[in-house]
Amino acid sequence: MHKVAVIVGSKRPASVNRKLARAIAKLAAPKLAFTFVDIAGLPMYDDDLWQDPPAGVLRFKAEVEAADAVLIATPEYNRSIPALLKNAIDWGSRPYGKSSWTGKPTAVIGASPGVIGTAAAQQHLKAIVPVLGGHLLPQPEVYFSMRPGLIDDNDEVTNADTKAFLEGFVAKFAAFVALMRPAG
Numbered sequence: 490m491h492k493v494a495v496i497v498g499s500k501r502p503a504s505v506n507r508k509l510a511r512a513i514a515k516l517a518a519p520k521l522a523f524t525f526v527d528i529a530g531l532p533m534y535d536d537d538l539w540q541d542p543p544a545g546v547l548r549f550k551a552e553v554e555a556a557d558a559v560l561i562a563t564p565e566y567n568r569s570i571p572a573l574l575k576n577a578i579d580w581g582s583r584p585y586g587k588s589s590w591t592g593k594p595t596a597v598i599g600a601s602p603g604v605i606g607t608a609a610a611q612q613h614l615k616a617i618v619p620v621l622g623g624h625l626l627p628q629p630e631v632y633f634s635m636r637p638g639l640i641d642d643n644d645e646v647t648n649a650d651t652k653a654f655l656e657g658f659v660a661k662f663a664a665f666v667a668l669m670r671p672a673g
Contacts, residue, residue, distance in 0.1 A: 498574030
């Protein structure tokens with residue numbers, strides 16, 4: 490089973506992006522193994538810290554590198570990605586020549602209470618992923634408009650159409666990961 494590092498661009502435990510990512514992980518359980526990677530404790534990026542890298546940075550890079558693929562769930566702040574997520578991306582891309590993102594099949598999703606569901610933030614993130622050396626899943630796009638009760642407290646999707654859509658996303662992502670990272 491392929492391993493997926495899940496990076497949620499919010500540190501809030503009740504984040505709608507964390508809730509969406511947990512629901513997707515539950516739907517994917519027969520196909521993919523998801524590990525949530527904590528980014529909240531990373532210090533702000535500072536190139537000088539590579540002389541004696543913080544333990545949290547080394548842990549973060551090791552967790553991403555141990556995964557076969559990456560799923561990023563991004564909130565949208567001011568029509569872009571949050572600083573927390575950008576900071577993690579920068580740590581993972583360094584030191585020069587040692588990017589943790591290289592070769593990783595990567596899917597980008599996002600949820601918000603609004604109707605465009607993080608579309609602007611995802612476009613920024615989708616411009617970054619290839620520069621990092623990641624392989625971006627082009628379709629299906631998940632611009633998720635979170636409504637109360639759509640995903641319950643047990644991370645179950647309560648609407649049949651929404652569940653079918655997310656199952657389709659999981660199937661495409663799993664196939665993309667298998668194509669990019671064949672079992673060997």
